[in-house]
Amino acid sequence: MRTSFTLLAVMPLALLAACAKEQATEEPAKEAAPAVAAEIQIDPVTGFKMTGDWELVRGNCIACHSAKLITQQRGTAQQWLAMIRWMQKKQNLWQFEPGTESRIIAYLSENYPPEAARRRAAIPPDLMPPNPYAQESTSLD
Numbered sequence: 001m002r003t004s005f006t007l008l009a010v011m012p013l014a015l016l017a018a019c020a021k022e023q024a025t026e027e028p029a030k031e032a033a034p035a036v037a038a039e040i041q042i043d044p045v046t047g048f049k050m051t052g053d054w055e056l057v058r059g060n061c062i063a064c065h066s067a068k069l070i071t072q073q074r075g076t077a078q079q080w081l082a083m084i085r086w087m088q089k090k091q092n093l094w095q096f097e098p099g100t101e102s103r104i105i106a107y108l109s110e111n112y113p114p115e116a117a118r119r120r121a122a123i124p125p126d127l128m129p130p131n132p133y134a135q136e137s138t139s140l141d
């Protein structure tokens with residue numbers, strides 16, 4: 001009883017697996033995409049990463065200021081939304097359709113998310129140039 005039950009349970013799986021294998025071999029072998037295609041290209045004009053809704057962002061976000069103000073910035077979706085709300089309140093940025101706005105925010109938060117270390121480490125004091133404003137060096141006598 002037990003064996004036949006197991007067989008009943010396993011047989012369809014085995015059949016499925018066989019079918020899947022056959023299907024897989026029937027499909028024409030896909031050519032491996034060239035390595036460069038995986039890398040995100042940078043738009044030479046704006047500096048935006050050319051992926052997803054980048055053209056929507058280009059269309060809505062560079063009328064008033066350089067795209068660099070955007071590409072140098074990092075933020076979560078919430079932080080990007082806060083920046084947009086601030087511009088709408090203080091800088092005459094227009095209102096977006098809700099769908100447009102969420103696509104813009106998705107592009108920004110996916111491509112310009114917060115990063116751990118954005119500043120270089122501090123230079124050890126003994127490697128710093130002399131400080132001309134330090135007490136001893138400002139003395140003129």
Ligand code: HEC
Binds near residue numbers: 060062069083093
């Ligand atoms: C109607 C004009 C206008 C448009 C369109 C606009 N902005 Fe701005 N934005 C401004 C102004 C003005 C500032 C302040 C510039 C400054 O500080 O020199 C600013 C500043 C910024 C900053 C810097 C914020 C900071 O804290 O330093 C970011 C990032 C930014 N905008 C992103 C965007 C994004 C993303 C869009 C598209 C959704 C956009 N902007 C569209 C007017 C605009």
